[in-house]
Amino acid sequence: MKVLLCTRDKTLCLNGVHRVEEPPEDLEGYVILLDVDTVGLSPLADLRENNVLVAITANSIPGYVMKLISLGFYDVLRKPVREDKWKELYAKLEEEFRHRERVIPFRPEDTYLHGELCEELCSIAGSTEGVMGSVLRILGKAASVDVPVLITGESGTGKESFARALWKLSSRWRGPFVAVNCAAIPHELFEAELFGYEKGAFTGATSSKRGLMEEAEKGILFLDEVGELPLSLQSKLLRVLQDRKIRRLGSNREIPVNFRLVCATNRDLKDMVKQGLFREDLYYRISVIHIHIPPLRERRSEIPMLLNYILSKVCKELGKRIEGYTEDFLRTVLEHPWPGNVRELENAIRKAVTVCYGSILTSKHLDLPSVESPSHNILTIVEEEVRRRIRAGERNIYNRLMEMMARVMAKTAYEELRSQVKAAEVLGITRTTLRKLIS
Incomplete structure (x- = not known):
């Protein structure tokens, strides 16, 4: 590990560290201790690309320290620098450089797909082979025919991303994509939201409003958590799919509608049909094509490619530069069961990139919850149900x-x-x- 102290303050002295007043050009692979009080921040842009920067300052204001970290400094040492603080930093840096020797390089340009449509596919499918290969082939077929589609899968598998990819591949891509979370709308407001209403239809209806079915004209109406639709509305949705017409609340006038219905759920609709909670005729009407997205634990071979895509996306959003990750980091990611699927993976990577002050991700940057025992999971599911x-x-x-x-x-x-x-x-x-x- 090569260490360089850059300062104009002769009272600053660290044993075993070479001190200079001006940072030389073309430095690479150094730990540079920069006295920001005397040298300033001007050398920062030229040095931070290929080196590890540590700031030294007498300024103890927390906001200033956080600003230095946000500018790309690995750590901040306060003046006067005590020997124990230097030893502590040195130990951390030794570990950092030890990790770099076994790092798996990451380059954003290596992510295998580019473009708006590909972003939707990359966010859920790490590969076009194996388990997801057959799913993507069904997606391609579904895009070529204008019939209702049912997408099933556990929470976090990317059902809405899949629906958006279907929309962009289909002939309706010029029309709108209207997403509705059925679980988030109170039952008493469902009909007004979907069908719209006329002025005076109910208390508070001071003007007419188009419903979401009209808003989706010539596009896609995406009903997420379709299993939460109340039975009373299921029959009305079935009639719309049969007649392709709607009536707003408070009106007798029929309005023709032209949208493609795509539904999604993490529930077993067939079982709900048996229990009388979901109409059988509606089930068959909305599932002309059925696409099931497998959970992440059943397609672990795709995780490295998903990881690279998510890293590229997160680094771009946060404006951070990550050069790679350690073998231990990848091993931890591969061994975790990911009960929250792709959504949980993305959240974990986002958090890891956020707390990483260097450019190499290690397993210490992953804050993964312990996985509950199967028996506890079962009890939790029953309680929630x-x-x-x-x-x-x-x-x-x-x-x-x-x-x-x-x-x-x-x-x-x-x-x-x-x-x-x-x-x-x-x-x-x-x-x-x-x-x-x-x-």
């Missing part, structure tokens, strides 16, 4: 949930053992009961 059903005003929740869990256990045991006799035995139920549950 009970709360959701209570808020939705459902009744007979216990029996419905118990039946749903019984079906899941029966189906899983049978698929694992491929024998009704063995599956019934391990579950402690009769074959007759098992057959009813898996039918």
Whole structure:
């Protein structure tokens, strides 16, 4: 590790460090201790590209220290520099340079796709091979025909990004992309938001308003979390898909509409149909083409390419320069289960880049939560499902949930053992009961 002290203050002296009054030109691979009080910040632009900069200052104002860090300094030492502080910094820098010897270089130009459409695809698919290859092929076919599409997948897998990619690939790319989060709209406002209303249709309707279905004319209407649509509105949506006409609230006039419907959900709509929570006829109407996005844990081979794309995107947004990451950093990323999928990965990378004061990402920059045990995850899911059903005003929740869990256990045991006799035995139920549950 080559260290250079740049100062005009002769009272500043650090053992074992070469001191100069002016930084020489063409420095590369140095740790430069810059006395910003005497030398100033003018050399900063020329030095920070290929060196590690440490500021030395008598200014103790927190805001000034943060400003120096934001300008690209690795750390800030306060005058007078005590020996223990220098040793502490030296140990940190030694570790930093040790990591650099095993660094995996990162270059933004290496991200394999460019352009607006490709940004949508890169954000969810690390590769056009393997698991996502077949999914992308379905996307290509879906873009060529003007029929409703249902996109399913866990939270954070990138369902909206996939819908936007579908829009940009389709013949409707000149029209608008209108996204609606069905879980965020109160049930009593759903109809007014989707269909629009006339002046005086209800208290507070002081003027007419176009609904989101009209706003999506000649484009895409994206209904995210479509499983949250109340049953009363499901029948009206079905009629719109059949007749291609709507009526605003407070009006008898029919308005023709022309949009392509794309829906997304992280719920099992088939199971909701069995429970009477989702209309079967609407399910088949919205899922003419079904695209399922696998969770990130099932496509780990794509993580390195996703990582590079996200790094390129985040560095551009934050105006930071990252040269690469250590093997330990990559290993940690690959081994984490990512229950929040691509969204969680992007948030983790964004945080790592933010807290990294150098140009090399290490595992210490990753602040990943510990993964809960499977049993705790199951209990959490059940708790959230009970709360959701209570808020939705459902009744007979216990029996419905118990039946749903019984079906899941029966189906899983049978698929694992491929024998009704063995599956019934391990579950402690009769074959007759098992057959009813898996039918």
